[in-house]
Amino acid sequence: VPNALTAARVAAIPVLVATFYNRRSSPWLPASIFTACAATDFLDGYLARRWAVHSDLGAFLDPVADKLLVCSCLVLLAGALGAAVAVPTAVIVCREVTISALREWMGARGHSAAVAVGWWGKLKTATQMVALLLLLLACPGKLTALQPW
Template identity: 65%
Template sequence: EPMLVRAALLSLPLHLQLPSLPREVSHSTLDASGRSHALPCSIGQLYIGSLRLNSDTTRMCAPATSAWRRMLPNALTVGRVITIPLLAAAYYTPRTAHTRLAAAMFAFLSLTDLVDGYLARKWSVQSDFGAFLDPVADKLLVCTVLLLLSGSLGAIVSLPAALIVCREIGISALREWMAIRGAHATVAVGWSGKLKTATQMSALQLLLLSLSAASGMTSPIRRLGIALLYISAALTAYSGMQLVERACAALGPEDSRRSQQ
Protein backbone atom coordinates (compact mmCIF):
# COMPACT_ATOMS: atom_id res chain seq x y z
CA GLU A 1 0.00 0.00 0.00
CA PRO A 2 2.79 2.56 0.76
CA MET A 3 4.37 1.70 -2.58
CA LEU A 4 1.10 2.34 -4.39
CA VAL A 5 0.75 5.76 -2.73
CA ARG A 6 4.35 6.64 -3.60
CA ALA A 7 3.91 5.51 -7.21
CA ALA A 8 0.73 7.53 -7.57
CA LEU A 9 2.48 10.66 -6.27
CA LEU A 10 5.47 10.19 -8.54
CA SER A 11 3.14 10.00 -11.51
CA LEU A 12 1.86 13.53 -10.82
CA PRO A 13 3.06 16.39 -13.02
CA LEU A 14 6.24 18.03 -11.82
CA HIS A 15 4.54 21.25 -10.66
CA LEU A 16 2.14 19.23 -8.47
CA GLN A 17 4.76 17.14 -6.73
CA LEU A 18 5.54 18.06 -3.14
CA PRO A 19 8.96 19.53 -2.30
CA SER A 20 11.32 17.56 -0.14
CA LEU A 21 10.91 18.17 3.56
CA PRO A 22 13.71 19.04 5.99
CA ARG A 23 14.33 16.80 8.96
CA GLU A 24 12.20 18.98 11.22
CA VAL A 25 9.63 21.35 9.79
CA SER A 26 6.67 23.17 11.29
CA HIS A 27 3.29 22.55 9.72
CA SER A 28 0.38 24.82 10.61
CA THR A 29 -3.28 24.00 10.76
CA LEU A 30 -6.42 25.60 12.14
CA ASP A 31 -8.66 24.15 14.81
CA ALA A 32 -12.44 24.56 15.08
CA SER A 33 -12.08 27.98 16.71
CA GLY A 34 -9.82 29.28 13.95
CA ARG A 35 -6.73 29.29 16.17
CA SER A 36 -3.48 28.28 14.50
CA HIS A 37 -1.41 25.43 15.90
CA ALA A 38 2.12 24.46 14.96
CA LEU A 39 2.49 20.80 14.05
CA PRO A 40 5.91 19.12 14.25
CA CYS A 41 6.79 17.01 11.21
CA SER A 42 9.79 14.76 10.67
CA ILE A 43 11.43 13.39 7.54
CA GLY A 44 9.78 10.42 5.90
CA GLN A 45 6.27 11.81 6.51
CA LEU A 46 4.16 13.13 3.65
CA TYR A 47 1.74 16.01 4.27
CA ILE A 48 -1.30 16.67 2.12
CA GLY A 49 -3.25 19.56 3.65
CA SER A 50 -3.36 18.68 7.36
CA LEU A 51 -3.00 14.89 6.80
CA ARG A 52 0.15 13.01 7.68
CA LEU A 53 0.84 9.83 5.67
CA ASN A 54 3.43 7.29 6.72
CA SER A 55 4.07 3.63 6.08
CA ASP A 56 1.88 2.54 8.97
CA THR A 57 -1.32 4.54 8.85
CA THR A 58 -2.97 7.73 7.73
CA ARG A 59 -3.84 10.10 10.59
CA MET A 60 -4.20 13.73 11.59
CA CYS A 61 -1.16 15.60 12.80
CA ALA A 62 -1.57 16.49 16.51
CA PRO A 63 -1.09 20.05 17.86
CA ALA A 64 2.36 20.79 19.22
CA THR A 65 1.17 22.62 22.35
CA SER A 66 2.80 20.66 25.16
CA ALA A 67 0.94 19.79 28.33
CA TRP A 68 3.43 21.70 30.46
CA ARG A 69 2.82 24.85 28.41
CA ARG A 70 -0.88 24.61 29.10
CA MET A 71 -0.28 24.02 32.80
CA LEU A 72 2.57 26.44 33.58
CA PRO A 73 0.63 29.78 33.58
CA ASN A 74 -2.08 28.39 35.87
CA ALA A 75 0.55 26.70 38.05
CA LEU A 76 2.26 30.07 38.56
CA THR A 77 -1.05 31.63 39.56
CA VAL A 78 -1.87 28.84 42.01
CA GLY A 79 1.64 29.06 43.42
CA ARG A 80 1.15 32.78 43.96
CA VAL A 81 -1.95 32.12 46.06
CA ILE A 82 -0.22 29.41 48.09
CA THR A 83 2.81 31.63 48.77
CA ILE A 84 0.81 34.56 50.18
CA PRO A 85 0.53 33.05 53.71
CA LEU A 86 4.27 32.36 53.60
CA LEU A 87 4.85 36.05 52.89
CA ALA A 88 2.79 36.96 55.96
CA ALA A 89 4.75 34.47 58.05
CA ALA A 90 8.05 35.91 56.81
CA TYR A 91 6.83 39.41 57.65
CA TYR A 92 6.35 38.48 61.31
CA THR A 93 9.47 36.36 61.65
CA PRO A 94 11.38 37.77 64.67
CA ARG A 95 14.58 38.53 62.81
CA THR A 96 16.15 41.75 61.60
CA ALA A 97 15.98 40.70 57.94
CA HIS A 98 12.33 39.57 58.01
CA THR A 99 11.03 42.63 56.17
CA ARG A 100 13.66 42.22 53.46
CA LEU A 101 12.56 38.63 52.95
CA ALA A 102 8.92 39.74 52.76
CA ALA A 103 9.86 42.46 50.27
CA ALA A 104 11.76 39.94 48.14
CA MET A 105 8.81 37.55 48.18
CA PHE A 106 6.43 40.34 47.20
CA ALA A 107 8.69 41.29 44.29
CA PHE A 108 8.81 37.66 43.15
CA LEU A 109 5.03 37.25 43.38
CA SER A 110 4.49 40.49 41.47
CA LEU A 111 6.83 39.21 38.76
CA THR A 112 4.92 35.94 38.45
CA ASP A 113 1.77 38.00 37.93
CA LEU A 114 3.35 39.44 34.79
CA VAL A 115 4.92 36.18 33.64
CA ASP A 116 1.84 33.95 33.82
CA GLY A 117 -0.28 36.30 31.73
CA TYR A 118 2.52 36.82 29.21
CA LEU A 119 3.08 33.09 28.77
CA ALA A 120 -0.64 32.37 28.44
CA ARG A 121 -0.95 34.94 25.66
CA LYS A 122 2.29 33.95 23.92
CA TRP A 123 1.45 30.26 23.84
CA SER A 124 -2.29 30.83 23.25
CA VAL A 125 -3.22 28.75 26.30
CA GLN A 126 -5.64 31.16 27.98
CA SER A 127 -8.25 29.36 30.06
CA ASP A 128 -11.39 30.23 31.98
CA PHE A 129 -9.73 29.00 35.17
CA GLY A 130 -6.77 31.33 34.68
CA ALA A 131 -9.00 34.27 33.80
CA PHE A 132 -10.90 33.70 37.05
CA LEU A 133 -7.99 32.98 39.40
CA ASP A 134 -5.46 35.58 38.23
CA PRO A 135 -7.37 38.69 39.45
CA VAL A 136 -8.33 36.84 42.64
CA ALA A 137 -4.65 36.13 43.34
CA ASP A 138 -3.77 39.78 42.72
CA LYS A 139 -6.41 41.02 45.15
CA LEU A 140 -5.41 38.51 47.81
CA LEU A 141 -1.78 39.60 47.55
CA VAL A 142 -2.55 43.32 47.66
CA CYS A 143 -5.05 43.08 50.52
CA THR A 144 -2.70 40.90 52.58
CA VAL A 145 0.23 43.30 52.25
CA LEU A 146 -2.01 46.30 52.97
CA LEU A 147 -3.18 44.59 56.15
CA LEU A 148 0.40 43.90 57.22
CA LEU A 149 1.54 47.45 56.53
CA SER A 150 -1.48 48.96 58.28
CA GLY A 151 -0.53 47.14 61.47
CA SER A 152 3.04 48.46 61.29
CA LEU A 153 2.59 52.01 59.96
CA GLY A 154 -0.78 52.97 61.40
CA ALA A 155 -3.42 55.33 60.06
CA ILE A 156 -1.25 56.87 57.35
CA VAL A 157 -1.48 53.54 55.52
CA SER A 158 -4.73 52.10 56.89
CA LEU A 159 -6.88 54.97 55.52
CA PRO A 160 -5.98 54.49 51.83
CA ALA A 161 -5.85 50.74 52.46
CA ALA A 162 -9.50 50.74 53.57
CA LEU A 163 -10.50 52.58 50.38
CA ILE A 164 -8.55 50.17 48.17
CA VAL A 165 -9.91 47.03 49.85
CA CYS A 166 -13.52 48.25 49.73
CA ARG A 167 -13.19 49.17 46.07
CA GLU A 168 -11.66 45.81 45.13
CA ILE A 169 -14.43 43.87 46.85
CA GLY A 170 -17.15 46.08 45.40
CA ILE A 171 -15.83 45.94 41.83
CA SER A 172 -15.37 42.18 42.07
CA ALA A 173 -19.03 41.86 43.01
CA LEU A 174 -19.99 44.21 40.17
CA ARG A 175 -18.05 42.13 37.64
CA GLU A 176 -19.74 38.95 38.82
CA TRP A 177 -23.14 40.57 38.48
CA MET A 178 -22.39 41.89 34.99
CA ALA A 179 -21.06 38.47 33.95
CA ILE A 180 -24.36 36.90 35.02
CA ARG A 181 -26.19 39.43 32.85
CA GLY A 182 -23.90 38.72 29.90
CA ALA A 183 -22.26 42.17 29.92
CA HIS A 184 -18.88 41.38 31.47
CA ALA A 185 -17.02 43.24 28.71
CA THR A 186 -18.47 46.55 29.87
CA VAL A 187 -16.49 46.36 33.12
CA ALA A 188 -13.18 45.22 31.62
CA VAL A 189 -9.97 46.74 32.95
CA GLY A 190 -9.17 50.13 31.40
CA TRP A 191 -6.09 52.32 31.36
CA SER A 192 -6.90 53.82 34.77
CA GLY A 193 -7.16 50.35 36.30
CA LYS A 194 -3.80 49.31 34.84
CA LEU A 195 -2.17 52.51 36.09
CA LYS A 196 -3.77 51.93 39.49
CA THR A 197 -2.26 48.46 39.67
CA ALA A 198 1.20 49.70 38.67
CA THR A 199 1.27 52.47 41.30
CA GLN A 200 -0.22 50.11 43.88
CA MET A 201 2.43 47.45 43.43
CA SER A 202 5.22 50.04 43.38
CA ALA A 203 3.94 51.67 46.57
CA LEU A 204 3.69 48.39 48.46
CA GLN A 205 7.16 47.32 47.33
CA LEU A 206 8.69 50.60 48.51
CA LEU A 207 6.88 50.48 51.84
CA LEU A 208 8.06 46.94 52.51
CA LEU A 209 11.63 47.96 51.72
CA SER A 210 11.37 51.05 53.93
CA LEU A 211 10.57 49.00 57.03
CA SER A 212 14.18 47.83 57.16
CA ALA A 213 15.51 51.41 57.00
CA ALA A 214 16.70 52.84 60.31
CA SER A 215 15.47 56.35 59.49
CA GLY A 216 11.81 55.32 59.77
CA MET A 217 9.26 57.85 58.54
CA THR A 218 11.98 60.21 57.33
CA SER A 219 13.19 57.62 54.85
CA PRO A 220 12.86 58.89 51.25
CA ILE A 221 11.79 55.40 50.20
CA ARG A 222 8.93 55.40 52.70
CA ARG A 223 7.79 58.90 51.80
CA LEU A 224 7.75 57.98 48.12
CA GLY A 225 5.89 54.77 48.92
CA ILE A 226 3.22 56.61 50.91
CA ALA A 227 2.83 59.20 48.14
CA LEU A 228 2.36 56.45 45.55
CA LEU A 229 -0.11 54.68 47.83
CA TYR A 230 -2.31 57.79 48.03
CA ILE A 231 -2.05 58.25 44.26
CA SER A 232 -3.07 54.63 43.88
CA ALA A 233 -6.03 55.19 46.21
CA ALA A 234 -7.17 58.14 44.09
CA LEU A 235 -6.84 56.08 40.91
CA THR A 236 -8.68 53.26 42.66
CA ALA A 237 -11.66 55.52 43.36
CA TYR A 238 -11.58 57.04 39.86
CA SER A 239 -11.39 53.71 38.03
CA GLY A 240 -14.10 52.29 40.28
CA MET A 241 -16.47 55.14 39.44
CA GLN A 242 -15.72 54.64 35.74
CA LEU A 243 -16.68 50.98 35.95
CA VAL A 244 -19.88 51.73 37.85
CA GLU A 245 -20.83 54.36 35.27
CA ARG A 246 -20.20 51.96 32.38
CA ALA A 247 -22.17 49.23 34.12
CA CYS A 248 -25.15 51.53 34.66
CA ALA A 249 -25.03 52.63 31.02
CA ALA A 250 -25.07 49.00 29.89
CA LEU A 251 -28.20 48.28 31.91
CA GLY A 252 -31.64 49.19 30.68
CA PRO A 253 -33.86 51.72 32.48
CA GLU A 254 -35.76 48.91 34.18
CA ASP A 255 -32.55 47.32 35.46
CA SER A 256 -31.31 50.70 36.71
CA ARG A 257 -34.52 51.21 38.71
CA ARG A 258 -34.22 47.73 40.20
CA SER A 259 -30.60 48.31 41.20
CA GLN A 260 -31.56 51.48 43.06
CA GLN A 261 -34.20 49.68 45.16
Protein backbone atom coordinates in the same frame (compact mmCIF):
# COMPACT_ATOMS: atom_id res chain seq x y z
CA VAL B 1 1.71 26.79 33.44
CA PRO B 2 0.03 30.21 33.71
CA ASN B 3 -2.58 28.87 36.15
CA ALA B 4 0.17 27.18 38.17
CA LEU B 5 1.99 30.52 38.44
CA THR B 6 -1.21 32.17 39.64
CA ALA B 7 -1.78 29.40 42.19
CA ALA B 8 1.83 29.74 43.36
CA ARG B 9 1.24 33.48 43.87
CA VAL B 10 -1.72 32.72 46.14
CA ALA B 11 0.24 30.02 48.00
CA ALA B 12 3.11 32.44 48.62
CA ILE B 13 0.94 34.97 50.47
CA PRO B 14 1.00 33.15 53.86
CA VAL B 15 4.78 32.78 53.51
CA LEU B 16 5.08 36.52 52.86
CA VAL B 17 2.96 37.25 55.95
CA ALA B 18 5.04 34.89 58.11
CA THR B 19 8.33 36.42 57.00
CA PHE B 20 6.97 39.93 57.56
CA TYR B 21 6.24 39.15 61.22
CA ASN B 22 9.34 37.06 61.88
CA ARG B 23 11.86 39.34 63.57
CA ARG B 24 14.69 37.04 62.53
CA SER B 25 13.98 37.54 58.82
CA SER B 26 15.64 40.24 56.86
CA PRO B 27 13.22 42.91 55.60
CA TRP B 28 14.42 41.91 52.16
CA LEU B 29 12.81 38.47 52.48
CA PRO B 30 9.13 39.55 52.46
CA ALA B 31 10.01 42.19 49.85
CA SER B 32 11.63 39.50 47.68
CA ILE B 33 8.62 37.20 48.03
CA PHE B 34 6.36 40.11 47.12
CA THR B 35 8.53 40.92 44.08
CA ALA B 36 8.37 37.29 42.92
CA CYS B 37 4.58 37.34 43.31
CA ALA B 38 4.34 40.60 41.36
CA ALA B 39 6.53 39.11 38.62
CA THR B 40 4.26 36.07 38.33
CA ASP B 41 1.34 38.44 37.85
CA PHE B 42 3.00 39.74 34.70
CA LEU B 43 4.38 36.37 33.63
CA ASP B 44 1.18 34.32 33.88
CA GLY B 45 -0.72 36.73 31.64
CA TYR B 46 2.16 37.02 29.20
CA LEU B 47 2.51 33.24 28.89
CA ALA B 48 -1.24 32.70 28.56
CA ARG B 49 -1.36 35.16 25.66
CA ARG B 50 1.84 33.94 24.04
CA TRP B 51 0.89 30.27 24.22
CA ALA B 52 -2.80 30.96 23.53
CA VAL B 53 -3.87 29.02 26.62
CA HIS B 54 -6.62 31.28 27.89
CA SER B 55 -8.85 29.59 30.45
CA ASP B 56 -11.92 30.64 32.38
CA LEU B 57 -10.20 29.55 35.59
CA GLY B 58 -7.17 31.72 34.83
CA ALA B 59 -9.33 34.69 33.87
CA PHE B 60 -11.12 34.39 37.22
CA LEU B 61 -8.18 33.43 39.44
CA ASP B 62 -5.61 35.99 38.22
CA PRO B 63 -7.45 39.11 39.42
CA VAL B 64 -8.43 37.31 42.63
CA ALA B 65 -4.76 36.48 43.26
CA ASP B 66 -3.85 40.13 42.63
CA LYS B 67 -6.47 41.33 45.10
CA LEU B 68 -5.38 38.80 47.73
CA LEU B 69 -1.74 39.86 47.40
CA VAL B 70 -2.44 43.60 47.44
CA CYS B 71 -5.00 43.46 50.24
CA SER B 72 -2.82 41.17 52.38
CA CYS B 73 0.09 43.57 52.11
CA LEU B 74 -2.11 46.57 52.81
CA VAL B 75 -3.41 44.93 55.98
CA LEU B 76 0.14 44.02 57.05
CA LEU B 77 1.26 47.60 56.54
CA ALA B 78 -1.79 49.05 58.28
CA GLY B 79 -1.08 46.83 61.27
CA ALA B 80 2.55 47.84 61.28
CA LEU B 81 2.18 51.55 60.65
CA GLY B 82 -0.94 52.21 62.68
CA ALA B 83 -3.97 54.44 62.30
CA ALA B 84 -2.50 56.78 59.68
CA VAL B 85 -2.55 53.95 57.14
CA ALA B 86 -5.80 52.32 58.27
CA VAL B 87 -8.20 54.66 56.46
CA PRO B 88 -6.44 54.54 53.06
CA THR B 89 -6.16 50.76 53.47
CA ALA B 90 -9.89 50.45 54.15
CA VAL B 91 -10.71 52.62 51.12
CA ILE B 92 -8.45 50.61 48.80
CA VAL B 93 -9.65 47.23 50.09
CA CYS B 94 -13.31 48.30 49.75
CA ARG B 95 -12.66 49.53 46.21
CA GLU B 96 -10.95 46.25 45.26
CA VAL B 97 -13.81 44.14 46.68
CA THR B 98 -16.44 46.33 45.00
CA ILE B 99 -14.76 46.18 41.59
CA SER B 100 -14.32 42.41 41.86
CA ALA B 101 -17.97 41.95 42.83
CA LEU B 102 -19.07 44.23 39.99
CA ARG B 103 -17.00 42.22 37.49
CA GLU B 104 -18.54 38.96 38.67
CA TRP B 105 -22.06 40.39 38.65
CA MET B 106 -21.69 41.88 35.16
CA GLY B 107 -20.03 38.69 33.89
CA ALA B 108 -22.92 36.59 35.19
CA ARG B 109 -25.24 38.78 33.14
CA GLY B 110 -23.22 38.40 29.96
CA HIS B 111 -21.62 41.84 30.09
CA SER B 112 -18.05 40.86 30.96
CA ALA B 113 -16.64 42.97 28.11
CA ALA B 114 -18.06 46.08 29.80
CA VAL B 115 -15.90 45.49 32.88
CA ALA B 116 -12.89 43.79 31.30
CA VAL B 117 -9.49 44.79 32.66
CA GLY B 118 -8.02 47.57 30.55
CA TRP B 119 -4.72 49.39 30.49
CA TRP B 120 -5.76 51.76 33.29
CA GLY B 121 -6.43 48.77 35.53
CA LYS B 122 -3.09 47.23 34.63
CA LEU B 123 -1.35 50.54 35.35
CA LYS B 124 -3.15 50.78 38.70
CA THR B 125 -2.03 47.28 39.63
CA ALA B 126 1.57 47.96 38.59
CA THR B 127 1.57 51.21 40.58
CA GLN B 128 0.17 49.40 43.62
CA MET B 129 2.82 46.70 43.33
CA VAL B 130 5.68 49.22 43.18
CA ALA B 131 4.26 51.30 46.04
CA LEU B 132 3.70 48.23 48.23
CA LEU B 133 7.22 46.99 47.55
CA LEU B 134 8.67 50.34 48.63
CA LEU B 135 6.48 50.38 51.74
CA LEU B 136 7.49 46.82 52.64
CA LEU B 137 11.14 47.81 52.40
CA ALA B 138 10.58 50.95 54.47
CA CYS B 139 8.53 49.25 57.17
CA PRO B 140 10.65 46.57 58.89
CA GLY B 141 10.48 46.44 62.66
CA LYS B 142 7.78 49.10 62.95
CA LEU B 143 5.10 46.77 64.26
CA THR B 144 2.71 48.74 66.43
CA ALA B 145 -0.72 47.16 66.27
CA LEU B 146 0.34 43.50 66.25
CA GLN B 147 3.00 41.61 68.10
CA PRO B 148 5.50 39.58 66.05
CA TRP B 149 5.95 35.89 66.72
